[in-house]
Amino acid sequence: xxxxxxxxxxxxxxxxxxxxxxxxxxxxxxxxxxxxxxxxxxxxxxxxxxxxxxxxxxxxxxxxxxxxxxxxxxxxxxxxxxxxxxxxxxxxxxxxxxxxxxxxxxxxxxxxxxxxxxxxxxxxxxxx
Amino acid sequence: xxxxxxxxxxxxxxxxxxxxxxxxxxxxxxxxxxxxxxxxxxxxxxxxxxxxxxxxxxxxxxxxxxxxxxxxxxxxxxxxxxxxxxxxxxxxxxxxxxxxxxxxxxxxxxxxxxxxxxxxxxxxxxxx
DNA sequence: TGCGCAATTGACTTTTACGTAAGAATTTTT
DNA sequence: AAAAATTCTTACGTAAAAGTCAATTGCGCA
Numbered sequence: 001x002x003x004x005x006x007x008x009x010x011x012x013x014x015x016x017x018x019x020x021x022x023x024x025x026x027x028x029x030x031x032x033x034x035x036x037x038x039x040x041x042x043x044x045x046x047x048x049x050x051x052x053x054x055x056x057x058x059x060x061x062x063x064x065x066x067x068x069x070x071x072x073x074x075x076x077x078x079x080x081x082x083x084x085x086x087x088x089x090x091x092x093x094x095x096x097x098x099x100x101x102x103x104x105x106x107x108x109x110x111x112x113x114x115x116x117x118x119x120x121x122x123x124x125x126x127x128x
Numbered sequence: 129x130x131x132x133x134x135x136x137x138x139x140x141x142x143x144x145x146x147x148x149x150x151x152x153x154x155x156x157x158x159x160x161x162x163x164x165x166x167x168x169x170x171x172x173x174x175x176x177x178x179x180x181x182x183x184x185x186x187x188x189x190x191x192x193x194x195x196x197x198x199x200x201x202x203x204x205x206x207x208x209x210x211x212x213x214x215x216x217x218x219x220x221x222x223x224x225x226x227x228x229x230x231x232x233x234x235x236x237x238x239x240x241x242x243x244x245x246x247x248x249x250x251x252x253x254x255x256x
Numbered sequence: 257t258g259c260g261c262a263a264t265t266g267a268c269t270t271t272t273a274c275g276t277a278a279g280a281a282t283t284t285t286t
Numbered sequence: 287a288a289a290a291a292t293t294c295t296t297a298c299g300t301a302a303a304a305g306t307c308a309a310t311t312g313c314g315c316a
Contacts, residue, residue: 006262006263007262007263008262008263016304017304017305018262018263018264019304019305019306020303020304020305022264022265023303023304027303036311036312036313037263037264037265037311037312038262038263038264038312038313039263039264051234051237054230054233054234055234056187057187057226057227057230058186058187058227058230058231058234059184059185059186059187059188060187061302061303062302062303063302068234071238071241072237072241074241076244076248077248078252079249079252082245082246082248082249082252083245083249085241085242085245086242086245086246089238089241089242089245090242092234092238093235093238096231096234096235096238098185099185099186099227099231100228100231102182102185102186103186103224103227103228103231105182106179106182106183106186106196106220106224107221107224109179109200110196110199110217110220110221110224113199113200113202113213113217114214114217114218116204117210117211117213117214117217118210118214120204120205120210121207121210121211124206124207124210134292134293135292135293136292136293144274145274145275146292146293146294147273147274147275147276148273148274148275150294150295151273151274155273164281164282164294165281165282165293165294165295166282166283166292166293166294167293167294189272189273190272190273191272
């Protein structure tokens with residue numbers, strides 16, 4: 001695994017602009033190290049960006065994505081903190097399950113649309 | 129099934145404002161009938177709103193949602209049109225499958241987070 | 257050492273998806 | 287009928303998530 005990535009390498013890989021990655025840094029989602037003023041992205045940063053993109057595809061806001069990635073990296077703390085995290089994890093899971101249900105329903109309706117189209121095509125073939 | 133719903137009935141059911149429903153009408157997502165100037169929403173409109181909310185939860189933009197609901201109601205046309213719709217349906221399905229994959233991955237990572245927390249809690253209990 | 261390219265910061269702009277407020281018209285309630 | 291509530295249109299405002307532009311800065315290299 002490579003030690004560092006430049007910002008443009010990652011913009012190409014993920015199909016985003018440099019502005020976007022810098023914006024995510026401003027927002028506290030990633031924290032690449034610097035050589036002088038130039039950002040150097042490590043594999044960990046790259047993986048974080050992957051998680052951010054996933055969150056974006058699922059329609060989570062930056063704030064929500066921040067919450068999620070913070071859960072990933074929360075250091076082992078005391079019991080109360082642990083329980084709080086477990087609770088927040090369960091909340092997010094509930095949201096994700098809702099989204100999954102929404103997807104299944106939408107897929108089912110699209111199946112219906114396709115079937116109607118194919119039936120219609122069959123009719124046209126008979127009629128002609 | 130009721131014949132008509134008022135705008136506030138639906139705002140309460142779906143947890144949105146009247147502004148939002150009027151906005152969706154401006155955007156061509158719904159087209160309630162009128163009695164005078166007042167909007168009357170039929171069951172079909174209500175169902176459309178349900179689909180819109182699903183789209184929103186999945187992070188689709190208004191433009192994307194418009195595309196989807198238009199596929200639902202496209203009237204039976206000629207063969208070329210049918211094939212075009214089938215293609216667009218397949219595109220949307222691909223997007224939805226990607227989202228579903230994103231959900232599975234996120235759920236798996238959240239499971240991991242929870243497990244770490246529970247392990248940590250167990251450790252704390254032993255140590256005390 | 258001078259050139260060009262990539263990277264940086266900062267400021268301003270844009271788009272999306274509504275929120276909010278004003279004022280008039282209708283409808284409903286008392 | 288008068289008061290209260292709902293709805294309407296129109297218009298301006300705003301937060302989030304970047305896009306765009308300008309003015310540097312620094313690195314690789316011929």
